Amino acid sequence: MKLLNGRKYLIQGVLIVVIVILISLIIIQQVTFQVPVFALHGIIDREQPKKWPSRANYLDYTIQDLETFLEKLIQDNYWFLSSQELYDYFIIKSQPIPSEKQNNKPILLTFDDGYKSLNVYLIPLLEKLEKKHNVSLKVVLFINPKFMEESESRGKVKYLNCDDLREGINQGFYDIQSHGLTHRTLKGLDNKVLTTELIESQKILQNCTADLPQNDTIAIHFAYPYNQLDEQVETETAKYYLSGYGYNSKLRNFLFMPNKMRIPRIGVSHDDSPETLFKLAKFVN
Numbered sequence: 001m002k003l004l005n006g007r008k009y010l011i012q013g014v015l016i017v018v019i020v021i022l023i024s025l026i027i028i029q030q031v032t033f034q035v036p037v038f039a040l041h042g043i044i045d046r047e048q049p050k051k052w053p054s055r056a057n058y059l060d061y062t063i064q065d066l067e068t069f070l071e072k073l074i075q076d077n078y079w080f081l082s083s084q085e086l087y088d089y090f091i092i093k094s095q096p097i098p099s100e101k102q103n104n105k106p107i108l109l110t111f112d113d114g115y116k117s118l119n120v121y122l123i124p125l126l127e128k129l130e131k132k133h134n135v136s137l138k139v140v141l142f143i144n145p146k147f148m149e150e151s152e153s154r155g156k157v158k159y160l161n162c163d164d165l166r167e168g169i170n171q172g173f174y175d176i177q178s179h180g181l182t183h184r185t186l187k188g189l190d191n192k193v194l195t196t197e198l199i200e201s202q203k204i205l206q207n208c209t210a211d212l213p214q215n216d217t218i219a220i221h222f223a224y225p226y227n228q229l230d231e232q233v234e235t236e237t238a239k240y241y242l243s244g245y246g247y248n249s250k251l252r253n254f255l256f257m258p259n260k261m262r263i264p265r266i267g268v269s270h271d272d273s274p275e276t277l278f279k280l281a282k283f284v285n
């Protein structure tokens with residue numbers, strides 16, 4: 001009898017542990033952030049690496065490696081989100097995920113600093129892959145409008161100008177968001193200067209796209225230059241933008257519910273292989 005009772009308690013104990021584990025897994029699933037967000041910069045051609053260099057060549061990713069990475073993501077049924085979709089479906093969860101996307105894995109690809117090399121290399125690649133796989137591709141560009149204006153007035157071609165952005169938006173590829181007016185570190189700035197960095201960049205980008213139907217989703221999300229922020233920067237940014245993005249966040253950040261003003265991103269550098277990036281994406285989702 002004693003032995004039977006002991007067995008009964010053991011079975012009950014095991015059942016309770018299993019139920020607790022299951023409930024915990026469901027809760028973790030609900031509160032964790034399971035969208036890989038990658039942060040790239042300029043794009044180069046491996047055959048002509050000096051043709052379109054960015055400010056820091058260790059951040060230039062080759063179009064050949066990017067093609068391999070994108071092919072893997074497309075074949076694995078990833079859904080290329082816009083920043084507003086990430087916000088609505090995965091950050092504040094104000095809307096249910098559309099039924100046709102239920103079986104897709106979400107991912108967000110972002111490109112900082114607005115390099116001209118995106119129109120030169122990335123747009124043709126996205127066009128090619130969309131046709132080949134019959135999918136819809138989207139990338140987020142975090143832009144510093146000061147560079148964009150310089151590009152227009154001084155004939156500099158290193159950075160994308162307003163027409164370049166409009167071209168990418170009209171083709172359905174670009175989601176244009178803000179990276180601050182001049183790319184200066186926001187932390188420690190005088191409040192007036194900080195506000196100018198936040199508001200002016202938004203104004204210029206929205207003016208550039210004012211007549212486009214996508215205008216209401218332009219420059220309402222923000223990526224902090226140099227990943228430098230503190231409480232004041234976060235509070236001020238939240239006055240004008242719906243969300244804020246960090247850079248090169250540790251993967252452990254993915255295990256916690258995100259702060260919408262500190263969305264973690266995985267920084268991509270020149271030497272990261274497409275296989276490594278794909279493994280990171282799979283690790284998160």
Ligand SMILES: [Zn+2]
Pocket residue numbers: 112113179183225226
């Ligand atoms: Zn930057």
